[in-house]
Amino acid sequence: MDLLNKKFQKIGVENAPGQEMRQNTNEIKLRGEKLSGTPVDFSHGDVDAFEPIPGTLDVFIAGVHHGGKQAYTEYRGSKIIREDAALKLANFTGASINPDRNIIITPGTQGALFLAMGSTVAMGDKVAIVAPDYFANRKLVEFFDGEVVPIQMNYLQTTDCAGLDLTQLEDTFKAGVKLFLFSNPNNPSGVIYSPNEIRTIADLAQKYGASVIVDELYSRQIFEERTYTHLCAQNIIDPENLVTIMGPSKTESLSGYRLGVAFGSSKIIDRMEKLQAVVSLRAGGYSQAVMKSWFAEPESWMNERIAQHQAIRDDLLRKLRSVDGIKVRTTEAGSYLFPQIPNLDVTIQEFVKILRLQADVTVTPGTEFGSQFTHSFRLNFSQNHQAAVAAIDRLIKIMERHRK
Amino acid sequence: MDLLNKKFQKIGVENAPGQEMRQNTNEIKLRGEKLSGTPVDFSHGDVDAFEPIPGTLDVFIAGVHHGGKQAYTEYRGSKIIREDAALKLANFTGASINPDRNIIITPGTQGALFLAMGSTVAMGDKVAIVAPDYFANRKLVEFFDGEVVPIQMNYLQTTDCAGLDLTQLEDTFKAGVKLFLFSNPNNPSGVIYSPNEIRTIADLAQKYGASVIVDELYSRQIFEERTYTHLCAQNIIDPENLVTIMGPSKTESLSGYRLGVAFGSSKIIDRMEKLQAVVSLRAGGYSQAVMKSWFAEPESWMNERIAQHQAIRDDLLRKLRSVDGIKVRTTEAGSYLFPQIPNLDVTIQEFVKILRLQADVTVTPGTEFGSQFTHSFRLNFSQNHQAAVAAIDRLIKIMERHRK
CATH class of the missing domain: 3.90.1150.10 (Aspartate Aminotransferase, domain 1)
Structure with a gap:
């Protein structure tokens, strides 16, 4: 104990x-x-x-009336919902997503983060985590007995980029870090990584064979039409080493339904499904129906x-x-x-x-x-x-x- | 990897x-x-x-209309829902449950099992698991790097008890097992542990200072008014070494809402809440409202x-x-x-x-x-x-x- x-x-x-x-x-x-x-x-x-997105409660009610098929889905989520979400997310990000192999519906974005980390962090693994970044990132590494290697982000000294210390990132990859987890836009600072930063992260991960988990939870709420760069659309990293996480809990105010998605590496998604089977079986069956409202908001x-x-x-x-x-x-x-x-x-x-x-x-x-x-x-x-x-x-x- | x-x-x-x-x-x-x-x-x-229990969808809809308070609860679940559930479960089981300290609302009974095991199993720990028992029990021990010690249950050779090999259980406690997880009624055999079996389990756990997690998911659907014995009401084990798990997913057909509860040890419940914070934050906020229907079914x-x-x-x-x-x-x-x-x-x-x-x-x-x-x-x-x-x-x- x-x-x-x-x-x-x-x-x-x-x-x-x-x-x-x-x-x-x-x-x-x-x-x-x-x-x-x-x-x-x-x-x-x-x-x-x-x-919440107008009409979401009606979509939920229709899900309940759909009965057993909606209540008991595959652990990775209902096939119909996965197909719909894969299409929307491919359109949004520019990545290619096979609904049978490359996507899982999770209980919130937090659920996706937990499953992704549980599927990639073994005891003693060093994991690069940005400082500052979402508080659960560090806690997840601790829970899975990994070791946090902080990467500094100079968000107060920069204006045209997030300010990630890319030299430090490369040094940690050189020193054996095999996983980099970060949020873009950054939580808590609200900065967006520049196209150059994203491409450099991708180049370095690919060079050193590291995996990357990127949390894009807030990527739909961009101010002043700034440029946002999806790592998954760069085609630089081996797609089997990349997982992207999103969800409708923030801008869309659907947090009460506990919905998130992870897409990317089929190997990691397979593991995430196995883990989900023992963590909570699946994202709430009826709630999954609500995914239909996402990316279908009124103009x-x-x-x-x-x-x-x-x-x-x-x-x-x-x-x-x-x-x-x-x-x-x-x-x-x-x-x-x-x-x-x-x-x-x-x-x-x-x-x-x-x-x-x-x-x-x-x-x-x-x-x-x-x-x-x-x-x-x-x-x-x-x-x-x-x-x-x-x-x-x-x-x-x-x-x-x-x-x- | x-x-x-x-x-x-x-x-x-x-x-x-x-x-x-x-x-x-x-x-x-x-x-x-x-x-x-x-x-x-x-x-x-x-x-x-x-x-599902009649009227559950209406209770869910009322939860959605309750707004932010229902969407964002404490990680262990809404205080009002915990108070209501603690009272009902205390009446049902005969145990005493403090709603602030001794109960957590989880995403399904599976969620409760995962959090309870993640809060009690460290690498290398030996965990006693009944053969046969719910398939996830063994997988949870594997995931948390514990070691499964099977305890035989001779359910085909007995009629007046479940047939657990109590000598084997004592031997494993003697050999250093510090946690025993079992379902009562047993999943998959459908047998109920006899009062004597439950009391012996309690006596042995107390004697050897072991913790017990008991999954009582099906304890409301008893045939021929057989005797069912709640371990938590025996007052034999140190209450800080016992967690009981239940939920409305089976007899009550509420699986689509993903709801469960764990009650008992405040120390383990505290840990379960910390773990829930990184696993999925909380049981779906709106779904939690549905707990009001539980134990309030029409006569x-x-x-x-x-x-x-x-x-x-x-x-x-x-x-x-x-x-x-x-x-x-x-x-x-x-x-x-x-x-x-x-x-x-x-x-x-x-x-x-x-x-x-x-x-x-x-x-x-x-x-x-x-x-x-x-x-x-x-x-x-x-x-x-x-x-x-x-x-x-x-x-x-x-x-x-x-x-x-």
Whole structure:
């Protein structure tokens, strides 16, 4: 049990988004008055402010009425749903996807990540993980007894690329790293990897025979029509060494249905199906029906949604940048901001708790995304516009109270 | 990758229920005419023949309309749903369950099993598994790099108990086994452990400081009002060493919603939540709402369902027992039969494929439940009554063609 104790200490969820109500806050010392205002939970998007794709519930109900065939699908998902999704994703990314061999429907994008990592990471394997990147990436490596090798991303010092340290990436491949996992757009910074960065990642992985798992969860919500480069469409990496992950939980607000997909390497997808058989059998049968709504949104719905998010982003950026000592990169895609704040007289974990207790504002501490991000927090700005702006005012006030 | 290749070979799904359409059947040699009749898939229950609890879809729809609060719950599940489920399960089992500490909502009972095993099995751990028992039990031990120690259950030689070899169980505890996983009622044989067996399991686990995970998935569908003994109500084992698993996927036909629960040890439940955070975040948010229907079925609905299943069971038993050389224990609870058949001129895996190709009858080979069950198959008789009876006639005919 000692091995397990150690492992589970490393994958703690106390500071994870959505778990804040379970935090111990007895030791926190509060200063000043409580600030009133509409509570805003920036730890995830607000699906009441941005509702699911219109008509999804009807598609779900039709799935239930479809009966046993919909309830009990193959572990990799219903054949009809896979065929539909493969076609849409091939059109979207430019990759070729065989619905029988190259795609699996999973319980959320998280499910796809877990299955992909469980299918590729053996004990002692070194895995390259970007700093900062989605907090579960590191935890997955820990759970599967791998070793995290961090690759720095200088997102605050660059403007025309994500800022990944490509030299460091090559060095880690040289030193034996056989798997690189990263999110594009990057979670939490909201930057998009440049075409050159994506091609270099592909060249290096191919040169050193490494596998790549790329999480493209937010790749449909691109601001200012920036260029987005799908790794799977470059035809550089051996396709059997590449898995791409997506899902309708974010921009499309379908998180409550727990749906995701992974596509690419047939060998890895086969393993993922075997693993899914013992993890949860399949993505919820009736929920799978909802995949039909994805990439079939009413015309203009996506454009309007992106424009609304861009407007919120711009207001929050203006507020944050008006404060001396805050640095923040402009979100290029997705709904995250990852501001860096000045020195405070409390830790970032304490600051986040104080913020919740005194201002009803919930954000995620930067340390969830990499241990060095002790002066950053992530916020998901897919929120009611007015409430989000007011919440940032309160956040700044609380921050000023604790500035050193 | 070699380690992983080996591991994934051990957790193959080619013969697993629901995966039959992916089987390679090119090498199978068929004999005689195809037998016509309504196709019956005995690999799982037919939710079109036995529909979900009335009103569940309405409860789901209300969950969707509840919005973000229902979509984004704590990883261990919505507090309200946990409180409701804890109360119902405490009433049903006689155990005490704190909704904040002792229960987690999971994606199906499979999800609960996976999380419980991932929270208790470290590399090299010896885990006692009943032969026969649910096929995923063995695969989970393999996936987590444990070692399966089989405990024999003489279900064909006993009538007043399950027939577990309790001496063998004690010997394995003496030899260092620290975890025992079993299903009660047993899947695939349909037998219930006697009060004496349950109490002895509890005594032995407590004596040797072992943990126990008990899968009670079918404990609501008891025939002839037999005695069912909940291990968690015996107050013999340290409650921190016990986890009980249940769910509404079987008798209640809610498998399409992917819901399960685990309750018991707060330490193991805490770990399960951490693991769930990286596996799939949570059981589908909207689906969680459906838990309200569970244990709230219309009066008489459950009794009628049990009576209907008993009638199917009796007809199938009569058919099977009329054949010389077939041995089968009467199902005491749940919807499984696990007949033992005479020597054939094909392997059990081949027989199962032939049966599907020539009679449109799908069953699961016994070897999924333990390597020695080369003369058995499992069938789930939660099917259309008439179609099931006709399918058994076809099954017997195909068997006679291949009898040695």
